[in-house]
Each structure stands twice: as structure tokens, then as C-alpha cells.
């Protein structure tokens with residue numbers, strides 16, 4: 001297949017993408033960003049006991065009905081219970097316990113009084129304020145009740161979820177295994193940053209850009225490499241890594257030049273060629289193949305093409321593999337704040353910045369080989385074919401990055 005629309009290309013990409021079924025247990029502090037592999041149900045009430053929300057005294061509300069600042073009620077203090085301690089003693093009418101925030105309230109008590117409303121007494125205490133039944137009193141299970149599903153399978157674990165899991169007593173958590181991917185860039189003209197630049201060369205920006213974006217999507221990068229522009233070398237690299245990954249992404253060498261070696265490399269290993277060329281700018285010459293059930297997405301070499309294709313084409317595949325809802329593409333309609341006067345021949349993605357006031361296209365060059373003007377951008381404007389440019393005040397379809 002050739003010259004597919006973005007939607008047709010996505011259909012093919014997703015048709016060759018499988019959900020990851022394997023799970024693994026990870027310790028809670030390493031669970032950030034992972035996807036829960038099963039529902040997490042509470043095995044006990046939390047808190048597991050009635051507790052005091054104040055530093056003060058626990059007692060019977062009935063005893064305090066007449067308590068006022070000028071006519072305090074005096075109660076006998078029978079015990080002190082600090083947080084972490086537990087008492088079996090029953091508190092009777094006329095009695096109180098000294099209690100600290102978070103400590104278990106003993107039986108008999110039905111309210112707590114903050115110490116500022118007392119004389120801080122040790123053996124007896126004067127209380128200057130009346131209370132309602134269960135006032136300043138936290139019940140067992142007010143956070144969660146035994147047998148309640150607190151987190152559903154498929155939830156992405158963030159700081160709140162790790163807190164909830166910890167309060168459930170989990171030291172380890174069952175999560176989906178991460179997607180494993182390899183990033184292979186081509187180009188005899190590219191050099192690894194950090195070396196002095198030689199004539200005719202440029203630095204390899206695709207590798208870092210792509211690897212970082214895949215890390216944003218919580219992908220485990222099993223191999224990141226630069227391969228010479230020789231079909232045999234690329235063929236070997238793909239063969240070597242295919243058994244260890246769920247996805248291979250390459251950049252460059254997919255067009256029609258003499259050194260566009262991806263076509264030959266994939267032929268050499270007998271990969272099934274699914275499609276070539278997607279009707280979009282940038283990223284038009286994208287080539288998609290499958291080798292031993294592993295999808296290989298070969299993106300064009302232009303860095304802006306890579307930046308667009310990783311979100312437009314690869315992100316939906318990762319969404320399917322992980323079922324991570326945060327990877328679902330979000331489209332929004334926004335008002336354009338400035339002008340993009342180029343006539344749109346085919347479908348085009350334009351770098352832009354969106355906020356609550358609208359969407360703004362950066363000035364400077366918008367060529368597919370130009371990455372620098374994308375700095376600070378947080379979205380792409382999805383411009384449909386045939387649109388005669390787009391003007392300030394018009395509505396634009398935005399894809400959030």
C-alpha cells in the first residue's frame with residue numbers, strides 16, 4: 001500500500017499492534033508511571049480504628065452539656081494515649097483520656113475536645129466547651145472500607161495512587177510490563193553530540209528527540225543506536241534486536257535517494273512491507289513493516305517529521321499496547337491568534353503553542369528539517385488538505401503534545 005491517509009495509516013499500524021498482556025511485580029517506590037494490572041481492593045478498613053483528629057481529651061459528650069468558659073466541667077483523666085498506642089480500657093461517664101492526634105479512641109468515648117478548650121489538666125481536666133455527639137471524632141474506615149475497589153485495573157500510578165496503595169499496606173504492586181522498544185537512527189552525515197563537528201556532518205538530533213519522547217510515554221528503551229547507511233548493517237541490527245522488543249522505530253533513509261537503505265534492509269530480512277508514504281507533511285515517506293510480529297515504523301529523517309510522527313503515528317500504537325489512557329491523543333478546537341498564510345497542499349501539521357487565550361504559531365521557518373522553532377511549542381495544528389492558509393480569529397484543530 002502507498003500514499004495512505006493518516007487515518008488509513010493508523011488503521012494499519014493498530015491492526016499490527018498487540019496489547020501487552022505480561023505483568024510484573026514492582027516495589028511501590030518504583031511504580032510511578034506504571035499501569036495497574038489488576039483491581040486493587042482494600043483488605044481492611046482504614047483507619048483500622050476510631051481515632052482522634054485533635055490533641056486533647058476524649059470523653060462522653062453527655063458530660064459536657066453544661067460546659068462553658070465560666071462554668072467548666074471537671075472530668076477524671078484515667079489514661080494518656082499517644083499516637084501508635086492502644087488501650088482496652090472503657091471510659092465511663094465522668095472520665096476522660098488524654099489523647100493525641102491519630103491515637104485510637106478507647107470505647108465509651110463519643111467526642112474529642114481540643115486541648116485549647118481545656119486547662120490541660122493531668123489527673124483531672126477542666127473542659128470549657130460543650131460538644132455534640134461524634135464531634136471531632138474520626139470513625140474507623142472513614143478513608144476506605146474493607147472490600148472496596150480503590151484503584152481499577154488500567155490506572156496509571158502517580159503520587160496519589162502510590163499513597164493509596166501504601167495506605168492499603170502494599171509494598172509491591174502488580175503492573176503491566178513496559179513496552180520495550182529500539183530506536184535506530186541512520187545517516188552517514190550524522191554525528192553523536194559531544195564530538196567536534198566535521199565538514200558535511202550534522203549532529204544526530206533524532207535519536208535524543210525520539211528516545212526522550214518514548215521515555216515520556218514510559219517506554220523501556222532496550223537499544224538506542226546509530227546505524228551506517230548500509231542495508232546489510234541495518235538488516236543485522238533489526239534481526240539482532242527484534243526478539244527483545246515490541247516495537248522498532250528507525251529514522252531516515254526511507255525516501256528515494258541512493259542511500260535510502262531502509263527499503264533494501266527490510267527486504268534483506270524478509271520483513272512484510274505494509275505501507276509506504278502517508279499523506280501528511282512532515283513525515284510523508286514513513287514506511288511501515290512487520291518482522292516476526294514486531295512492528296517496525298521507519299520515520300523520515302527530518303527532525304520535525306520525527307517530532308510529529310512520534311505523536312501522530314506511534315503514540316496511538318503505544319496507547320493500544322499499554323491501554324494507558326494518558327496516551328490517548330487529545331484534540332481541541334482553538335482560536336488561532338496569528339496567521340499561517342502558506343496554502344496547504346496536503347494535510348499538514350504545524351507546530352504551535354496553545355493556552356486558554358488561543359493558539360499561536362511561532363514565527364520563523366516552518367521547514368520540515370527545522371527543529372529550533374519548535375522550542376516552547378506544546379501542540380500541533382492539524383491542517384486539512386486544501387485549506388488556503390489559516391487566519392487570525394479562525395478556528396484551528398489542535399493536537400496536544
Ligand SMILES: Nc1nc2c(c(=O)[nH]1)N[C@H]1C(S)=C(S)[C@@H](COP(=O)(O)OP(=O)(O)OC[C@H]3O[C@@H](n4cnc5c(N)ncnc54)[C@H](O)[C@@H]3O)O[C@H]1N2
Nearest residue numbers: 185187190203204205206252253254255260284300301302
Ligand atoms: N527526489 C525526492 N527527494 C526527496 C523526496 C522525494 O519524494 N523525492 N522526499 C523528501 C521528503 S518529504 C523527505 S521527509 C525526505 C525524507 O528522506 P529520508 O526519510 O530518506 O531521510 P534522510 O534523507 O535520511 O534525511 C532527511 C533529512 O534529515 C536529516 N537527518 C536524517 N537523520 C537525522 C538525524 N538522526 N538527526 C538530524 N537530522 C537527520 C538529513 O541529514 C536530511 O537533511 O526526503 C526528501 N527528499
Ligand code: MOO
Nearest residue numbers: 282283284305368
Ligand atoms: O515529509 Mo517530509 O518530512 O515533508 O519533509
